[in-house]
Amino acid sequence: MRHAxxxxxxxxxxxxxxxxxxxxxxxxIKVGVLNDASGPFxxxxxxxxxxxxxxxxxxxxxEAPGLxxxxxxxxxxxxxxxxxxxVREWLDRDGVAAVTDAVNSGVAxxxxxxxxxxxxxxxxxxxxxxxxxxxxxxxxxxxxxxDTWAMGNAAxxxxxxxxxxxxxxxxxxxxxxxxxxxxTAAAFKAxxxxxxxxxxxxxxxxxxxxxxxxxxxxGADAVAFADTGTALVDGVKQAAEFGVAPAQKLTGLxxxxxxxxxxxxxxxxxxxxxxxxxxxxxxxxxxxxxxxxEKMPGRVPTENQAGVYSSVLAYxxxxxxxDTIDGEAVVAEMKAKPIEDALFGTVTxxxxxxxxxxxxxxxxxxxxxSTSEWDVYAPIATIxxxxxxxxxxxxxxxxxx
Numbered sequence: 001m002r003h004a005x006x007x008x009x010x011x012x013x014x015x016x017x018x019x020x021x022x023x024x025x026x027x028x029i030k031v032g033v034l035n036d037a038s039g040p041f042x043x044x045x046x047x048x049x050x051x052x053x054x055x056x057x058x059x060x061x062x063e064a065p066g067l068x069x070x071x072x073x074x075x076x077x078x079x080x081x082x083x084x085x086x087v088r089e090w091l092d093r094d095g096v097a098a099v100t101d102a103v104n105s106g107v108a109x110x111x112x113x114x115x116x117x118x119x120x121x122x123x124x125x126x127x128x129x130x131x132x133x134x135x136x137x138x139x140x141x142x143x144x145x146x147d148t149w150a151m152g153n154a155a156x157x158x159x160x161x162x163x164x165x166x167x168x169x170x171x172x173x174x175x176x177x178x179x180x181x182x183x184t185a186a187a188f189k190a191x192x193x194x195x196x197x198x199x200x201x202x203x204x205x206x207x208x209x210x211x212x213x214x215x216x217x218x219g220a221d222a223v224a225f226a227d228t229g230t231a232l233v234d235g236v237k238q239a240a241e242f243g244v245a246p247a248q249k250l251t252g253l254x255x256x257x258x259x260x261x262x263x264x265x266x267x268x269x270x271x272x273x274x275x276x277x278x279x280x281x282x283x284x285x286x287x288x289x290x291x292x293x294e295k296m297p298g299r300v301p302t303e304n305q306a307g308v309y310s311s312v313l314a315y316x317x318x319x320x321x322x323d324t325i326d327g328e329a330v331v332a333e334m335k336a337k338p339i340e341d342a343l344f345g346t347v348t349x350x351x352x353x354x355x356x357x358x359x360x361x362x363x364x365x366x367x368x369x370s371t372s373e374w375d376v377y378a379p380i381a382t383i384x385x386x387x388x389x390x391x392x393x394x395x396x397x398x399x400x401x
Contacts (some may be wrong), residue, residue, distance in 0.1 A: 023324035025035075025095055028068040031312055032090045034111070035084060035101040035126075037075035038205065040229030041250050043258040044304045045103045045126060051295045052305040053100065055288075056312035058095075060215050064320050072096060074298070078203065080110035087111045092117045097325035098123055098315055101310055105129040105175040109136060116140045121327040123315055125307035128228075128254060129179040130390060133354040137397035140327030142315075145307030146276050147343075149390040151359075152184030154274035154383050155224065155251050158361040160191045161380065162272070163336045164222035168215045169198035170208070170227035170235060179255045180226035183390075193221070196220035205231055208238045216244060229252035233262045240267040256302045260364055260376045268376075271364040277306040277343055277371050278360065278377055284342045302375045305344045311355070346385070354399035359388040 012313035031263040033053050045221065050073050057069040076083035083102070091114070099115060101122035102108040115122040116138040123142055124132055132141065159167060167188055171177035177200065182286060183194050196218040199211050209212040212235075215223045223244055225235050232252050236259075236371040239245055252259065255273035263271075279289035279300040288309070292301040301309075318333040319325055339347040344357040361378040370376060392400055 005186075014065065020372065023326065024319065025325070026068075027066065028070055029069045029098075029316060029319055029325065030072060030090075030094060030096045031315070032072040032087070032096045032099045033075060033101050033308065034074045034076055034086060034099050035103040036078055039078050040231060043104045043228060044256050044302050045101050045308075046090065047287050048292070048296055048299065048301065048305040049101045049308045051292060051300065052309040052333045053312050054307045055291060055295070056316065059313055061314040063317070066340070067320065069278050069316065070272055076104065076107050078104050078107065079352050080104075080106045082105035084110045084114055087114050090395055091115070091120055097121065098312075098330075100125050100312055100315075101304070102127050102303065105179065108132060109175060112136060112138055112141055115327070119327045120325065121315060121330050123311040125311040126304040127296070128176040130183060131175075131187070132395055133350075133352040134390075134395040137352045137395070137399050139353075139399060140331055141158050141353045142311065142312040142331055142349055142355055143353055145303055146356070146359070147389070148179040148183040149278075151253050151274050152180060153187045153388065153390075154361050154381075155184050155253050155272065156187035157195070158272045158274065158380055159188065159224075159249065159251055160193060162249055164193065166194045166196045166220045167222045167224050167255070168218040168220035168248075169226050170215060171198055171200050172213045172228075172231065173200035173202050175177065176254070177226045181263055184224060184226065184253055188194065190222070190289070195310065199230070201227070202233070206234050208235045209242070211235075212239055212244055214241045214285060216242070220248060222249040222251060224251045224253055226253050228252075228256070231261070236263050237267050241267065246270060257300060257374065257376060258302055261374065263364060265367045265370055265376065268364045269366040272361070272380070273364070274359055274361050275303045275377075276359055277301075278305040278375070280375065281360070302331050310341050310343050310347070314341065348385070350392055351400050352392060353393055353399070354392075355397075356385045356389050358385050360385045
């Protein structure tokens with residue numbers, strides 16, 4: 001295991017000389033961005049999440065000249081033990097107040113309790129498993145952007161909307177895949193659909209031939225990839241080569257714009273997906289994408305990176321108002337009233353820590369529909385906030401009375 005000290009880097013963002021506020025050591029708020037720097041989730045999060053966090057810190061600096069913000073970075077390599085080691089050093093040695101991103105559900109579940117025990121804040125901006133605001137909810141955790149229930153609910157609506165009545169799952173064999181398949185299957189069945197079967201593959205799989213043959217043999221109307229990152233890219237590419245689509249409709253339960261870009265429109269066209277943020281959805285999304293591209297030339301922000309920006313900015317504002325980095329107090333402040341966010345609209349943080357906002361279903365455009373390199377989505381549906389996420393009473397969170 002690589003030593004955590006080799007993986008953490010500090011980025012001073014705003015160094016201003018006004019007096020420190022009470023209960024904020026040295027008037028400095030330290031935020032750690034923890035994700036995957038070179039593995040399957042590097043494009044979705046990676047360096048771009050650090051850039052997004054810095055943009056949030058820059059915006060906050062203009063609002064709070066009496067505070068400093070420092071961004072740290074750690075690469076967990078998709079290993080829960082490595083992630084836990086980095087977070088422990090951040091909290092014990094470096095005085096980190098909040099950890100954001102995480103991106104891997106297994107890592108997130110491992111660090112959730114560590115952060116709660118230290119009374120700091122976990123901004124689970126891009127963690128899929130809905131168990132984080134269910135049975136494993138903590139008073140110091142806010143889950144931002146999406147979760148498997150929201151993605152499954154939106155995907156089920158999209159599939160039934162195009163006439164699919166049965167689905168076959170190709171799923172990650174770890175926490176994210178299990179939760180994606182479980183939550184999508186439940187939503188799809190509630191809408192009258194059936195599950196024709198499923199198969200699991202390990203993280204790092206590149207050959208999907210046997211899984212796709214099983215999907216074809218199932219006779220299902222649709223094939224759902226309950227995975228993401230490079231696995232999704234490889235799976236969709238090979239599905240096109242095997243002729244799975246359009247005979248069987250394809251949906252990526254956890255698909256982001258960088259995945260579609262990597263697949264290419266000729267092979268990805270028609271793929272159904274759901275996202276919480278798309279760079280070309282409205283003027284505010286495009287404005288953020290322009291700022292992001294100035295730091296990351298040739299790229300647009302993913303929903304992960306947008307989630308880091310918005311959750312970090314909301315957190316910093318809550319720290320300022322609460323005048324403390326105590327996790328319980330800051331999260332309580334985030335829950336106190338709706339947050340007006342430029343990228344996600346009105347966001348409400350519920351008692352279980354779930355940040356609730358609208359979700360969107362899209363279809364990947366055909367090459368002839370696209371007008372530029374990153375013009376890849378055609379909208380299908382908007383799922384309003386009150387129907388986008390699991391009902392509060394259904395999650396089993398012990399914080400919910």
